[in-house]
Amino acid sequence: MSARPQALRHSFLEASARERLAGLCDAGSLQECCPPRERLASPHLAALGLAQALDDGIVVGTARLDDQPVLVAAQEGRFNGGAVGEVHGAKLTGLLQAALVTRPAAVLLLLDSGGVRLHEANAGILSISEVARALLAVRAAGIPVLVLLGGSCGAFGGMGIVARLAHRVVMSEEARLSLSGPEVIETVKGKQEFDSRDRALVWRVTGGKTRRALGEADLLVEDDIAAFRNAAVATLRDLRPADRQALTLTALRQRQHALLERRTRHAGQVDGHAVLATVLGLGRDRAALLDARAFEDLLAQQGGTPLSQVVPEDALSVDAALDAEDLAFADRLFGAGQHQLQAKGYLIAGTATGPTGPLALVGTRDRAPIGLELALSMAEGILAVVAADQGQAPRPIVLLADTQGQALSRHEELLGLNGALAHLALCVDLARRQGHRLITLVRHEAVSGGFLSFGMLGDHICALPEAQVRVMDLRAMARVTKLPLEQLEALAQTSPVFAPGAGNFHQLGGIHALWSDQEDWRAALGVALADATTEDRRAGLGHQRGGRHLAAEVARRVRTQAGAGA
Amino acid sequence: METFTLSLPSALAATAPATSPTAASAAPDVICGIVASGNLEILVEPQGSSTCTFEIHTAAEGFRETWDAVLADFVQRHPAGGLRFTLNDVGSTPAVVALRLAQAHELWLRGRAA
Missing domain, CATH: 3.90.226.10 (2-enoyl-CoA Hydratase; Chain A, domain 1)
Incomplete structure (x- = not known):
């Protein structure tokens, strides 16, 4: 009833970044900026004797979605875990900066990244910070930014933060969205805190269903490129003018309250089972059996009524003299x-x-x-x-x-x-x-x-x-x-x-x-x-x-090629 | 990392897809594969010379003879003269390299037909 037969699906998870974009955008509309032939690979990987990719693991360009002009980016999760280095990040920053000039109908970010590329850690985190600044500017300019998560790396580290700066997040159950990777938590805090080899647990904590139930994602879709395309079109169509406007003090105070409320409602929880039980009243195994549509339907039924009358604990306020x-x-x-x-x-x-x-x-x-x-x-x-x-x-x-x-x-x-x-x-x-x-x-x-x-x-x-x-x-x-x-x-x-x-x-x-x-x-x-x-x-x-020879120049090149002048 | 460039004779490939320089720059790059363990990316471009040139960057050192054999086989099977292949490899097996080269070559032909 809801989904097409499995055989006709084209898995988003299994596809490469280029295949994802080809299926997502209107046929033949993608014009890549700084394509592989320009050979903007990472010199920092080469210095370590590691393999480079000609596009540094990210495709950026102009395209059309449902006949509207859009700017698009897709990270390649299979190249170094989609991690962000100097060039990779600068391509994304340049694309976002171009949006301020060309004012597309939307910017679509197909994120698939573990976060900072640790082989060039300092340049990587700075790059992500520049992406964040550019994204905030695009958002403030009233241009919708949509994040689509369906890859095997999800969005972790700084990219987990960047994903949540967007207007909307669409994700599949298979995708993950979080901050610290389970391996990092396990290494520092021990296996009893987070067993990174327990894959089911990892997905219950960071996976699409838990994220959707919490409100960290706005729409759950099947692992199907066409489903992502339809979701992107529908999400943009449904964005109200008020949603597009730059965030106001009132809007951010409401978000603040909602986050405080959520923190109180889920106090002490350490497993996605508990989140799904609280939000949807679902037992351990039922949630896993629901497809994306059924999950959304259930959420819509539950969404109208407050689940519990939580009185959120306030944020901390300072009250003591300095030491x-x-x-x-x-x-x-x-x-x-x-x-x-x-x-x-x-x-x-x-x-x-x-x-x-x-x-x-x-x-x-x-x-x-x-x-x-x-x-x-x-x-x-x-x-x-x-x-x-x-x-x-x-x-x-x-x-x-x-x-x-x-x-x-x-x-x-x-x-x-x-x-x-x-x-x-x-x-x-x-x-x-x-x-x-x-x-x-x-x-x-x-x-x-x-x-x-x-x-x-x-x-x-x-x-x-x-x-x-x-x-x-x-x-x-x-x-x-x-x-x-x-x-x-x-x-x-x-x-x-x-x-x-x-x-x-x-x-x-x-x-x-x-x-x-x-x-x-x-x-x-x-x-x-x-x-x-x-x-x-x-x-x-x-x-x-x-210290950084490439970031400014790469971003400039992407801006020019995306039609934004220099 | 090991890097080397090799030019081999091959039957002339269908030449550059361009009808005009503008159309050539607007055409998408012909690229396939991903730089990941046991995999490689290959970019195909036209070049002035009538031989087939390979620029190989591989993480697996010391397999030059195997590369020579795989590439010699490829230029015999496929008309690849006038093309330049850039390969970024992370320890692919010879079978994977041969498969990717054939795939890249086919993509090139398809791009030209389009």
Whole structure:
């Protein structure tokens, strides 16, 4: 009744990136930008003696969908797990930037990625950050962005966050959407936390049905390219004008409330069974038997009634005086008596008198692991500043980043930590669009996911003398890349695109300024405020400083070929 | 990684698909396969010379004789003169390489017919 016979389906999962696009777009309409013959392969893989792909694992171009002009991108999950390196990311960034000029009916992103390509980790995470910034700009411009997930890699790491920045996510049961990979959690936290070899468990935590039930995905479809095409057409047709508009303070507050509610409703859950039981009232095995249509039908029946009258626990708010170390830091930055900052746990927030007048500060302290609670608390803090400044001059916001990375736990993954971090990013972007200048200060540590959705979104990013910036624990990196730990350790000593360190990120353009211990930090903050621009200049900076030779040029080429001029 | 380029004589392939330079640049690239373990990607392009050129990048070192045999076999079976094949390989077996070359060649012909 619902689906065509199995034999007539063309599996999205089994198809290559090019086959997916060929089946998704109107026949023959795809015009690829920077196609394989241009040989934009990754020089960083070559430096490691690893195989390159002529398109660096991503197809981007212009096409038509249902006779509407669209921009499309498809990551090739089978090449290095669809991981994002400098060139790969720059192609995606260039495509999104082109959308701002050519204003297509939609941008379709067929993501299939494990996240940052660890072989060029620093360039990779910066690339993802640039993709996120470009996507936020496209979204703010009212151009619909649709993410389609049906590949074997799903969307993990930074791409799990990027996926949730889009207007809508369509996914199949076979696809996955999350933040930290199960292998990473298992390596750091042990098998009892997340057994990555238990594939059924992995899909129950990160797979399409659980994501759809939670609201992390907007539509579940069968693993069929035609089904994805139909879903894309229908989803775009059904987007209301209000859905297309840039997100407002009111809309983000509603999202914030919904996320807090969801967190309370699913408190303590560590398995997708529990989520499906809560949302759909389904027993252990029933959910697995439902096809996509039946699952959607059931969800629609349940959707009208509140499942439980949850009174969500509030986000954290700061209520305690700073400890001696934080106080000394704040005194040095703003001057004694010039700040009213408070803390609670890993959260720090408040106001201060900066070099140019009043400013607000929101951030993390004590090398925070960023989980749902902290992400939502920071989002709340940002929204509060935006709300307080309605109708008056928006104060600059100092984003204080001190994080060991995202919290690693099965519960956090199950509840969609990637979605909470994307929400945080949307709130930070709202602040920017409302005229708040955003200055990031990296204090002790800034690692991966937690930094990506917050600190890396700053208009001007400064690293304090003690700051360490990196992507991932080397042991976990060794496991994911299957390179020997010793080789990675040796490599970390020499390679700028790979090795941890604020200096390397500075050279790549990811950090605007390095502050020294001798410097007057208050004055340096003044310089940062004067220099801050809302435009993302990092790829150009990386080129100027000799750290990233390709990102800016590749993005420019894609823009030109997509018809957006240079 | 091992990289080498080899040109072999072969019967002339159907020449470049272009009716005009503009049409050539608008035509999609002829590419097949994926750079993944036990697999390879192959890009087919026209070239000025009438021989068939292979540019091989392979992760499996020390199999030059096998490559020579597979490529010699391919240029005998298929008219590939005037074409350039770029291969990025991650340890494909000879059978997989032969299959992909045939597939790439067929895609080239199909693209020309279209």
